Amino acid sequence: MEIKGITVTLYEKVVTGKDKFDTDIYEEHAVNVENVLVAPVTSDDITTERSIMSDKVIYKLAIPKGDTHTWTDCLVEFFGKKFKVVGEPIEGIEEMLPLSWNKQVQVECYD
Known part of the structure; x- marks a missing residue:
């Protein structure tokens, strides 16, 4: 059985x-990023200082290997809603993710 992610829209700052x-x-440019895994966060997943102070962190996204987009301080859209990326991407977590993904970010609700 193959794990497959969804396509999310990343509003990358240029x-x-x-x-x-x-x-x-800056201007925001919408870019579709395919095969992104989306999962709800647990208390163990909240690892950055900023997200510890935020009660809005609700999802973590696993980014596919080879992705070169900037995920810091950006907006993403999926499930028909916009979310704000919290903190810096965590890289080098292959042992925690399936083989096709190598970094993750956390997102919170965007008002």
């Missing part, structure tokens, strides 16, 4: 210029 204070200006 630098489009600088403002008058030399701060980056």
